Amino acid sequence: MKRIATTFVAAVVLLAAGCSSDGDSSGGSGGADVPGVTDTEVKIGTHHPLTGPAAAGYASISPATKAYFDFVNANGGVHGRKITYTVKDDAYNPATTQQVVRELVLQDKVFAIINGLGTPTHTGVLDFLKTNRVPDLFVASGSRSWNQPDKYPGTFGFNPDYTVEGKILGTYVKENLAGKKVCFLGQDDDFGRDSLVGLEQVVGTVTAKGSYVTSNPNVGPQMGEFKAAGCEVVVLATIPGFTALSIGTAAKIAYKPQFVVSNVGADPTTVSKALGAGAPLMEGLVAANYLPLSTDEANPWVQLFKKVNTEYNGGAEFDNNVIYGMSVAYLFVQSLQAAGKDLTRDGIIAAVKKNNFQGPGLVPLRFSDSDHSGYGGTQLTKIEKGTAVYLGSPYTTDDKAAPVAPHQPQAVTPPSNGVPAA
Amino acid sequence: MTDMKQKTAAQDVPTTSAPQRTSRRRLAPILVVLAGAGLILILSYTLPPFRNYQLATVGAYLCVTAGLTLLTGLNGQLSLGHGALMATGAYTFALTQNKWLNLPLSFVLAIAVTTVAGAVIGLAAARLRGPYLAGLTLAVAIVVPSVTSTFDETFNSDQGLSVVLDPPPGTIPMERWQAWLCWAGALVTVLVLAMLVRGRFGRDLRAVRDDETAAKLAGINVARTQVLAFVVSAVCAGLSGALFALLAQSVSPGAFPLTLSLFLVMAIVIGGLGSLFGALWGAVLLVALPAFAQSIAEQAGSHRLEGNLALVVFGVVLIVVMLAAPGGLASIRFNFIRRFRR
């Protein structure tokens, strides 16, 4: 009997000792008693893959977000509060996401979850975050699941959803590559499926479609099929590694269609790095982007983010992921400013819904009472002489029947000190 | 204070249970389980919510590690596919729950379906030994994402399903309710397994593991014993999977990767193969060790290191424990005490 008791006690001790990294839950001593908020600090957290295969291409986002927060903190914070940003590694495993998000919310008592990354990972914590009334802002994925204001009132997207993007990529194909046979390769989940829905809504049924799973890094059979079907345009809803793999595999069998690629898998830096010596194969690739390109030196936002990257991110490689991470951070700081001095969870959700945001985005955000999806469109780009350049004007649309309309952007410049004002 | 208790209790061990066999006869499993239930009840009221959630996770893991240690430790069959059996239980639970919203029914169906799956795999496994059994069960483990993508209208591919749950009865907080359910499952599992192991079935299991020919001569139906062992451990895995679905309120193939199956094997070996205490240790480690590695890594700073350093710490602990205590954690105290007495 005693032996069991010992084992139990020891187990419990180990459990407690193993996990308590910092002292017990010292809640906010602020006036309103909002979790994670004191007069001098606001604690937020996120889950990103920092290890494992999915870390490639994403691991550089959260340091950029953190760097921008550090920059804001060095300039006095927001309403006198410094932003503490805790990044937890979930290795893109939904079971780990469950653990780390609960740790953030229940143990670390964060005010909100910002930019949680991944569709399968984040889907699993929606209910938990709703039950605990935790604002779940700017999810890093283009799934349409984040836009369910009735079911998940606290969840907001960031990326344009994949259907919106599919429609806009389809519009490019229809207008510039009319009459050509179109094929589609997509990831075997919401990403691929929603993209295909958008694409086919505009160009009609595609000649051939294929899918891939990340656990099988070979797209030889799919590219062989497209070639045999005589496709001249291949639309890809792929993550960067598979974009490179598709382009490389096609070249290997002397198949050179026009590739049109989703924003998720089109970061030129990442893809060309993955292609290595084959990087010139990217020439002419058409992609979409809703944030400024990291190579667009003339853009004042890019200049600002570059400066922050040098000073607060150890001069990390400046690619579109850095732009993405800092744009998310900028939007959150804007939300904090808009929520006012008396920060509450309901307050920040109301502020996001008001959507008075002017920022780096090339298209407007769609946030409103009835819409929780992120950016409402995208801008086409093309790789010319190794760098991406903008193509025409941006387009906006929605995930339903709305037409794809050109959007006239008005130039927004960042505030002179780089920190959004209230 | 707990340290003290631990020490004094440990020193009593040799006098009360030095030869393992007598202790086995003397300890009524039901008493152990009742004591465990009491302890869990107290803990569930004293621990903060996140610790309660971790406690619940340990319980859910204990179901599967207890079953696996019976299969691998007592019967000598290695399975690298128990993650897939958990997925079977979890998906059945999710589908039933979303359709009928009836907790007991969902548990029963989850276990029933996993039992069938376990019987099928067990029938094939009974013919195989060592690495060939490992290879077959490994192939079972990696088939999960493939099944969920191929039949995506039912299983919704990589994204998985969310699980509808009734709110806990009364004013019980969610995490405490989860801890109760998971530990109810775990303690019942442990109780049933402990009684099974003590009886004829347990003797047959060990006999088959130690020497198949001798077992056959003694009149034991070797194949039947092996299939039964697989089925019993599949039942446990199915229950565990259902509990994980209840904990996460979602199921997806990414939550049941090959690594999970490998970690389960690792947990029972590190804990102490073939012993239910070892299974408990293993379940605790599955929850505590990643968290421990993470917190060590976080103190080290640098962003790039964070996740990677945790991996290194995790791996080093595994290797060191395995080299220092080949019999697993459950064996450490005995070695230590034996040396102490000499």
Next chain:
Amino acid sequence: MSQFIYLTFDGLSRGAVYAAFALALVLIWRAARIVNFAQGAMAVAAVYAGYSVTSATGSYWLGFITALVAGLILGVVVERVVMRFVDHSSPLNGVVVALGLVLVIQGVLGIIYGNEFQPVETPFSRDAFEIQGIAVLSRYDLFVFAAVGAVVVLLTLLFTRTAVGLRMRAAAFAPDVSRLLGVSVGGMLTLGWALAAAVGSLAGMLVVPTELGLHPTAMDVVFISAFTAAVVGGLDSPIGAVTGGLVVGLLLSYVSGYVEPTVAPMAVLLLLVVVLLGKPGGLFSSSKARVA
């Protein structure tokens, strides 16, 4: 028809790599009766070493040799420093230590090189020759076949024609008797690990450029396919490993091409069930199944 020819060659060139990696598993199994779950991670580490040298010097072949040597050294180190001290009374202890090694190696590689995919050069063009408009094989595929073929021939010669090979087999099958006869059993074990790790590194060098690129987890999927291949062929049989590798490669290619890539793992499971129920010790096992 053209699709069939294309898929066949695609499957064969991938199968050749699985075969090489399966050979590495067979080597260790024969030498130490262990399935080395750390094989993939060790191979990746060696490929990273080769990658560093290639990036620094610009020479693919220097990097290639470095990777093989690094594999040899890593094999020796793992055996001498870790595996030797594992209590092998339970076969699972070695498995758990190997899993620990995987975590350590992947973590260390991640710390040194980061978690991004690194592109790896190929020494020959990967553009396929075409026969009547059907893409068949590239120069690189031919190089892969040649390299794997050379390994098979060298290993066969080593085991059948040399005294060292004979000693290695003796040490593995009857360590006590061998020791009495003056064979350095420990030395043979180390040699087995070193050779296996070197063959594994070669497989890594061959496969990494054809996939997503170099990453700490780059060989995980290859490991699974190769392990399957070795089991299908029979872990004691080098010929079995090669056959198994090619069969698995072809199966994956046909199923991905004619059915759906997502179905491929189910096809692999089916293959294993069919083969193992017929021959529980793999295709090339001797009549009696070996109890591990």
